[in-house]
Amino acid sequence: MANLGNPTRTADILKKYQFHFQKRYGQNFLIDSHILEKIVQAAEIGSEDFVLEIGPGIGTMTQYLAEAAGWVTAVEIDKALIPILQDTLAVYQNVTIINQDILKLDIAALAREKNGGKSVKVVANLPYYITTPIIMGLFESHVPLQSITIMVQKEVADRMQAGPGSKDYGALSLAVQYYAKPEIMFFVSPGCFMPRPNVGSAVIRLVRYEENPVSVMNQEFMFALIRAAFGQRRKTLVNSLVNAGTLQVTRDRIVQVLKEMNLDLSIRGEALTLGQFAEISNRICF
Ligand code: SAM
Secondary structure, three states: OOOOOOHHHHHHHHHHOOOOOOHHHOOOEEOOHHHHHHHHHHOOOOOOOEEEEEOOOOOHHHHHHHHHOOEEEEEEOOHHHHHHHHHHOOOOOOEEEEEOOHHHOOHHHHHHHHHOOOOEEEEEEOOHHHHHHHHHHHHHOOOOEEEEEEEEEHHHHHHHHOOOOOOOOOHHHHHHHHHEEEEEEEEEOHHHEEOOOOOOEEEEEEEEOOOOOOOOOOHHHHHHHHHHHHHOOOOOHHHHHHHHOOOOOOHHHHHHHHHHOOOOOOOOHHHOOHHHHHHHHHHHOO
16 A cells, blocks of 8 residues: 555545544544654654554554554554555554554553563554543553653643743643653644644653652652642642642641742742652652
Protein backbone atom coordinates (compact mmCIF):
# COMPACT_ATOMS: atom_id res chain seq x y z
CA MET A 1 0.00 0.00 0.00
CA ALA A 2 1.34 3.39 -1.01
CA ASN A 3 2.33 5.90 1.64
CA LEU A 4 -0.82 7.58 2.95
CA GLY A 5 0.75 10.78 4.22
CA ASN A 6 -0.83 13.12 1.68
CA PRO A 7 -4.35 14.46 1.06
CA THR A 8 -5.00 12.63 -2.22
CA ARG A 9 -4.18 9.12 -0.98
CA THR A 10 -6.05 9.69 2.27
CA ALA A 11 -9.11 10.89 0.33
CA ASP A 12 -8.85 7.84 -1.97
CA ILE A 13 -8.89 5.44 0.99
CA LEU A 14 -11.80 7.24 2.63
CA LYS A 15 -13.73 7.04 -0.62
CA LYS A 16 -12.86 3.41 -1.30
CA TYR A 17 -14.24 2.35 2.10
CA GLN A 18 -16.95 5.01 2.23
CA PHE A 19 -15.59 6.02 5.61
CA HIS A 20 -17.32 8.83 7.51
CA PHE A 21 -15.43 10.74 10.22
CA GLN A 22 -16.75 10.27 13.73
CA LYS A 23 -16.48 13.53 15.61
CA ARG A 24 -17.04 11.76 18.95
CA TYR A 25 -13.79 9.84 18.43
CA GLY A 26 -11.71 12.95 17.74
CA GLN A 27 -10.84 11.83 14.21
CA ASN A 28 -8.44 14.24 12.50
CA PHE A 29 -6.07 12.31 10.27
CA LEU A 30 -2.57 13.52 9.45
CA ILE A 31 -2.01 14.27 5.77
CA ASP A 32 1.47 15.83 5.85
CA SER A 33 4.44 13.53 5.26
CA HIS A 34 6.91 16.09 6.60
CA ILE A 35 5.11 16.19 9.98
CA LEU A 36 4.89 12.39 10.08
CA GLU A 37 8.65 12.10 9.54
CA LYS A 38 9.28 14.67 12.26
CA ILE A 39 7.12 12.77 14.77
CA VAL A 40 8.98 9.50 14.19
CA GLN A 41 12.29 11.37 14.51
CA ALA A 42 11.17 13.11 17.71
CA ALA A 43 10.19 9.75 19.20
CA GLU A 44 13.69 8.40 18.47
CA ILE A 45 12.36 5.07 17.25
CA GLY A 46 14.88 2.35 16.47
CA SER A 47 14.69 -1.19 15.14
CA GLU A 48 14.78 -2.65 18.68
CA ASP A 49 11.80 -0.64 19.87
CA PHE A 50 8.31 -1.81 20.70
CA VAL A 51 5.86 0.99 19.92
CA LEU A 52 2.32 1.35 21.15
CA GLU A 53 0.28 3.59 18.88
CA ILE A 54 -3.01 4.90 20.23
CA GLY A 55 -5.63 5.59 17.56
CA PRO A 56 -4.01 4.61 14.23
CA GLY A 57 -6.94 5.94 12.14
CA ILE A 58 -6.38 4.63 8.61
CA GLY A 59 -2.78 3.68 9.46
CA THR A 60 -0.93 6.73 8.13
CA MET A 61 1.49 7.14 11.04
CA THR A 62 1.51 3.37 11.64
CA GLN A 63 3.23 2.95 8.27
CA TYR A 64 6.04 5.28 9.33
CA LEU A 65 6.33 3.57 12.72
CA ALA A 66 6.38 0.10 11.17
CA GLU A 67 9.29 1.14 8.92
CA ALA A 68 11.32 2.44 11.88
CA ALA A 69 10.43 0.17 14.83
CA GLY A 70 10.88 -3.50 15.64
CA TRP A 71 7.22 -4.01 16.55
CA VAL A 72 4.13 -1.86 16.57
CA THR A 73 0.83 -2.50 18.33
CA ALA A 74 -1.90 -0.11 17.26
CA VAL A 75 -5.08 0.23 19.33
CA GLU A 76 -8.10 1.66 17.54
CA ILE A 77 -11.60 2.06 19.03
CA ASP A 78 -13.54 2.53 15.76
CA LYS A 79 -14.37 -0.84 14.26
CA ALA A 80 -15.11 0.75 10.88
CA LEU A 81 -11.37 1.46 10.63
CA ILE A 82 -10.22 -2.12 11.21
CA PRO A 83 -10.72 -3.45 7.63
CA ILE A 84 -9.02 -0.29 6.35
CA LEU A 85 -6.04 -0.86 8.64
CA GLN A 86 -5.84 -4.51 7.58
CA ASP A 87 -5.56 -3.26 4.01
CA THR A 88 -3.21 -0.28 4.47
CA LEU A 89 -0.86 -2.21 6.79
CA ALA A 90 -1.01 -5.58 5.02
CA VAL A 91 2.64 -5.47 3.93
CA TYR A 92 3.96 -4.99 7.47
CA GLN A 93 4.63 -8.22 9.37
CA ASN A 94 5.58 -6.33 12.54
CA VAL A 95 2.22 -4.62 13.17
CA THR A 96 -0.60 -5.89 15.40
CA ILE A 97 -3.97 -4.13 15.30
CA ILE A 98 -6.26 -4.26 18.32
CA ASN A 99 -9.86 -3.05 18.14
CA GLN A 100 -10.31 -1.67 21.67
CA ASP A 101 -10.88 1.43 23.73
CA ILE A 102 -7.40 2.34 25.00
CA LEU A 103 -8.90 3.41 28.33
CA LYS A 104 -10.20 -0.12 28.87
CA LEU A 105 -7.11 -2.00 27.73
CA ASP A 106 -4.70 -3.52 30.25
CA ILE A 107 -1.57 -1.98 28.68
CA ALA A 108 0.78 -3.41 31.30
CA ALA A 109 -0.46 -6.92 30.42
CA LEU A 110 -0.06 -6.12 26.72
CA ALA A 111 3.55 -4.97 27.28
CA ARG A 112 4.27 -8.17 29.23
CA GLU A 113 2.74 -10.35 26.55
CA LYS A 114 4.16 -8.59 23.48
CA ASN A 115 7.44 -7.21 24.78
CA GLY A 116 8.41 -9.44 27.69
CA GLY A 117 7.79 -6.56 30.13
CA LYS A 118 10.52 -4.40 28.55
CA SER A 119 9.83 -0.70 28.23
CA VAL A 120 7.53 0.64 25.59
CA LYS A 121 7.52 3.83 23.52
CA VAL A 122 4.10 5.34 23.02
CA VAL A 123 3.56 7.40 19.88
CA ALA A 124 0.20 8.89 18.96
CA ASN A 125 -1.77 11.60 17.32
CA LEU A 126 -4.18 11.54 20.25
CA PRO A 127 -7.93 11.93 20.18
CA TYR A 128 -8.06 15.29 21.99
CA TYR A 129 -11.23 14.58 23.96
CA ILE A 130 -9.39 12.07 26.19
CA THR A 131 -5.80 13.37 26.21
CA THR A 132 -5.51 13.70 29.99
CA PRO A 133 -7.07 10.34 30.97
CA ILE A 134 -4.85 8.56 28.43
CA ILE A 135 -1.65 10.17 29.69
CA MET A 136 -2.48 9.78 33.37
CA GLY A 137 -3.63 6.19 32.74
CA LEU A 138 -0.26 5.40 31.16
CA PHE A 139 1.67 6.93 34.06
CA GLU A 140 -0.46 5.59 36.88
CA SER A 141 -0.81 2.02 35.64
CA HIS A 142 2.29 -0.11 35.85
CA VAL A 143 3.19 0.15 32.20
CA PRO A 144 6.96 0.01 31.69
CA LEU A 145 7.31 3.24 29.73
CA GLN A 146 10.32 4.84 28.14
CA SER A 147 8.70 7.81 26.48
CA ILE A 148 5.43 9.16 25.18
CA THR A 149 5.56 11.25 22.00
CA ILE A 150 2.15 12.65 21.24
CA MET A 151 0.27 15.20 19.22
CA VAL A 152 -2.02 17.16 21.52
CA GLN A 153 -3.90 20.44 21.48
CA LYS A 154 -1.33 23.27 21.70
CA GLU A 155 -2.80 24.66 24.94
CA VAL A 156 -2.53 21.24 26.57
CA ALA A 157 1.14 20.93 25.55
CA ASP A 158 1.78 24.39 27.06
CA ARG A 159 0.11 23.31 30.30
CA MET A 160 2.14 20.11 30.51
CA GLN A 161 5.42 21.98 30.12
CA ALA A 162 4.61 25.08 32.24
CA GLY A 163 6.44 25.95 35.45
CA PRO A 164 5.52 28.02 38.55
CA GLY A 165 4.32 31.56 37.90
CA SER A 166 3.08 30.87 34.37
CA LYS A 167 -0.63 31.22 33.60
CA ASP A 168 -0.56 27.71 32.12
CA TYR A 169 0.85 26.12 35.27
CA GLY A 170 -1.59 23.86 37.08
CA ALA A 171 -2.50 20.38 38.24
CA LEU A 172 -1.75 18.86 34.81
CA SER A 173 1.76 20.40 34.74
CA LEU A 174 2.55 18.92 38.14
CA ALA A 175 1.00 15.53 37.43
CA VAL A 176 3.01 15.16 34.20
CA GLN A 177 6.23 16.54 35.69
CA TYR A 178 6.04 14.15 38.63
CA TYR A 179 6.43 11.26 36.18
CA ALA A 180 8.28 12.64 33.16
CA LYS A 181 10.36 15.40 31.64
CA PRO A 182 8.20 17.21 29.08
CA GLU A 183 9.58 18.84 25.96
CA ILE A 184 7.49 20.51 23.27
CA MET A 185 9.10 19.41 20.01
CA PHE A 186 7.18 21.49 17.43
CA PHE A 187 3.83 23.02 16.58
CA VAL A 188 1.47 21.76 13.88
CA SER A 189 -1.11 23.84 12.02
CA PRO A 190 -4.72 22.73 11.37
CA GLY A 191 -3.98 22.42 7.63
CA CYS A 192 -1.91 19.27 8.27
CA PHE A 193 -5.04 17.28 9.19
CA MET A 194 -8.15 16.00 7.46
CA PRO A 195 -10.61 17.29 8.54
CA ARG A 196 -8.99 20.45 9.92
CA PRO A 197 -9.33 20.73 13.72
CA ASN A 198 -10.51 24.04 15.22
CA VAL A 199 -7.39 24.29 17.39
CA GLY A 200 -3.63 24.43 16.95
CA SER A 201 -1.63 21.33 17.83
CA ALA A 202 1.79 20.49 19.20
CA VAL A 203 3.96 17.42 19.43
CA ILE A 204 5.29 16.94 22.94
CA ARG A 205 7.68 14.27 24.20
CA LEU A 206 7.45 13.04 27.78
CA VAL A 207 10.51 11.07 28.85
CA ARG A 208 9.66 8.92 31.88
CA TYR A 209 11.90 9.41 34.92
CA GLU A 210 13.45 6.24 36.26
CA GLU A 211 12.80 7.66 39.70
CA ASN A 212 10.27 10.36 40.53
CA PRO A 213 12.07 13.71 41.01
CA VAL A 214 10.56 14.25 44.47
CA SER A 215 9.92 11.79 47.24
CA VAL A 216 6.38 11.75 48.55
CA MET A 217 5.09 9.67 51.42
CA ASN A 218 1.47 9.79 50.32
CA GLN A 219 1.15 10.39 46.59
CA GLU A 220 -2.64 10.40 46.65
CA PHE A 221 -2.66 13.11 49.31
CA MET A 222 -0.14 15.25 47.39
CA PHE A 223 -2.32 15.16 44.27
CA ALA A 224 -5.44 15.96 46.31
CA LEU A 225 -3.50 18.91 47.73
CA ILE A 226 -2.46 20.05 44.24
CA ARG A 227 -6.01 19.80 42.89
CA ALA A 228 -7.31 21.78 45.87
CA ALA A 229 -4.56 24.41 45.47
CA PHE A 230 -5.53 25.06 41.84
CA GLY A 231 -9.28 24.65 42.38
CA GLN A 232 -9.48 28.35 43.18
CA ARG A 233 -6.29 29.66 41.64
CA ARG A 234 -6.88 33.35 42.42
CA LYS A 235 -7.13 32.59 46.16
CA THR A 236 -4.25 32.11 48.57
CA LEU A 237 -3.03 28.58 49.09
CA VAL A 238 -4.33 28.57 52.66
CA ASN A 239 -7.86 29.60 51.60
CA SER A 240 -7.92 27.22 48.62
CA LEU A 241 -6.93 24.25 50.77
CA VAL A 242 -9.40 25.08 53.52
CA ASN A 243 -12.29 25.95 51.18
CA ALA A 244 -11.82 22.81 49.08
CA GLY A 245 -13.13 20.76 52.00
CA THR A 246 -11.52 17.62 50.57
CA LEU A 247 -8.36 17.42 52.67
CA GLN A 248 -9.53 17.23 56.27
CA VAL A 249 -6.80 19.52 57.46
CA THR A 250 -7.27 22.63 59.58
CA ARG A 251 -6.32 26.18 58.67
CA ASP A 252 -4.01 26.27 61.70
CA ARG A 253 -2.09 23.21 60.54
CA ILE A 254 -1.62 24.63 57.02
CA VAL A 255 -0.46 27.97 58.42
CA GLN A 256 1.97 26.18 60.73
CA VAL A 257 3.44 24.16 57.84
CA LEU A 258 3.88 27.27 55.66
CA LYS A 259 5.66 29.00 58.55
CA GLU A 260 7.93 25.98 59.09
CA MET A 261 8.86 26.21 55.41
CA ASN A 262 9.38 30.00 55.57
CA LEU A 263 6.68 30.56 52.96
CA ASP A 264 4.59 33.73 52.88
CA LEU A 265 1.08 33.06 54.18
CA SER A 266 -0.38 34.93 51.21
CA ILE A 267 1.35 32.63 48.68
CA ARG A 268 -0.80 31.10 45.93
CA GLY A 269 -0.58 27.54 44.68
CA GLU A 270 0.61 28.75 41.28
CA ALA A 271 3.89 29.97 42.86
CA LEU A 272 4.84 26.61 44.38
CA THR A 273 7.21 24.10 42.82
CA LEU A 274 6.59 20.35 42.71
CA GLY A 275 9.24 20.01 45.44
CA GLN A 276 7.35 22.44 47.68
CA PHE A 277 4.03 20.64 47.13
CA ALA A 278 5.77 17.38 48.04
CA GLU A 279 7.19 18.94 51.18
CA ILE A 280 3.85 20.41 52.28
CA SER A 281 2.25 17.04 51.65
CA ASN A 282 4.92 15.17 53.63
CA ARG A 283 4.67 17.60 56.56
CA ILE A 284 0.87 17.38 56.76
CA CYS A 285 0.40 13.73 56.01
CA PHE A 286 3.13 11.43 57.27
N1 SAM B 1 -3.18 8.26 13.93
C1 SAM B 1 -4.10 8.74 12.92
C2 SAM B 1 -3.48 9.89 12.17
O1 SAM B 1 -2.58 10.51 12.73
O2 SAM B 1 -3.89 10.16 11.06
C3 SAM B 1 -5.46 9.15 13.52
C4 SAM B 1 -5.40 10.15 14.66
S1 SAM B 1 -6.98 10.76 15.17
C5 SAM B 1 -6.54 12.30 15.87
C6 SAM B 1 -7.35 9.84 16.66
C7 SAM B 1 -7.65 8.36 16.47
O3 SAM B 1 -7.91 7.78 17.76
C8 SAM B 1 -8.87 8.06 15.61
O4 SAM B 1 -8.56 7.04 14.71
C9 SAM B 1 -9.92 7.58 16.64
O5 SAM B 1 -10.89 6.70 16.08
C10 SAM B 1 -9.04 6.92 17.67
N2 SAM B 1 -9.63 6.85 19.04
C11 SAM B 1 -10.50 7.72 19.61
N3 SAM B 1 -10.79 7.34 20.86
C12 SAM B 1 -10.09 6.19 21.10
C13 SAM B 1 -9.98 5.31 22.21
N4 SAM B 1 -10.66 5.54 23.33
N5 SAM B 1 -9.19 4.22 22.10
C14 SAM B 1 -8.49 3.98 20.95
N6 SAM B 1 -8.57 4.78 19.86
C15 SAM B 1 -9.34 5.88 19.93
